[in-house]
Amino acid sequence: MAFSSRLSRVSRILDNARIPKLLVRYKGATLAALGLAIVAPFAFRDYQTFLSYGPGGLPYNVVGWLLSNVMRLLSREQLSTRPYKDKSLYLSDSAGSLPPGFPPRRNSPRPRFGVHPVPQRQVSQLPDAETRQELIARFTALGEAAQELGLVEIKQSLYERRHSALFVSKKREWHPVAQETRGEITHVHAGLDGSIHVTLHPKDCKKVIEAAWGQRHGLAGVGYVHLPITYLVVYAPRDEAEVQIVLTIVRASIAFMAGSTEMLE
Structure with missing residues (x-):
C-alpha cells in the first residue's frame, strides 16, 4: 500500500494540468536546466576540439579550455597587411631581412586553423611525420648555429611552455x-x-602574408598579451622545398630580433 500511495502521489504531481504551474513556479530552475541541456553538447564538442590540438601554452584541461574561449573574444583578424603600414613600428622605414621577391607564392589555398586562438594550431594540410621531423632537426641545427654566433639562446618557450624556443x-x-x-x-x-x-x-610580415605563407596570431597587437603585431604563424612545410622556404623565414626572424645579418650570409 505504501508503494501504491507513493506512485499515486507522483502521478498527481506529473498530471498534465499541474506541469505548467510547476514550470512557472520554478521558472529559474527550469530555464537553467533547459539552457544546460542545449549548451552541454556544444561545450563538450568544443572542449574535445581544444584537446585535439595537443598541449600548448595554456593548461591542457578544462581551465585552459575556458581561458582559450575567453581569449576568443579578444581575437582579431589575421590576414590584413594594413597594420604594417604603420610608420611607428620599429624599423618600419628600413628594408626587411627577406631576399627580394621572397617567399614565392605558396601553391595551394591557406590551411585551416583551429577556432581557438590559443594554442594557435594548423588543422589541415599537415606534413607527414618524416617531413615534420626533418623540419624539427633542421630548426634545431639552425638554432644551435645561431647560438654559437652569440645571437640567440635556446630555452623553453614562454608562450608554448612545452617546446624549446630561440x-x-x-x-x-x-x-x-x-x-x-x-x-x-x-x-x-x-x-x-x-x-x-x-x-x-x-615588411617581411607583409611579404609572408601576401605570399600565403603565414598569418598573424589572433592576439597579436592586443594589449597586455605581450604579442607584437609582427608575431606570425608560418604554415607547416609539406616537402623539402617548403622546409627550405620556412627556414629562410626563420633566419629572417633571427636577423630582425637579434639585430644581425650573420644568419643571412
Missing part, C-alpha cells in the same frame, strides 16, 4: 620588439602540426 642573447642589445616578447624569437610546434611562430620585420 631567444635573443642577453649579450645583444634588446630593441623594443624583443623587450615586448621578453626575448622570444621563434619556436616550432613539434607536436602535431609543425607550424612555426616567428616575429618578423614589418
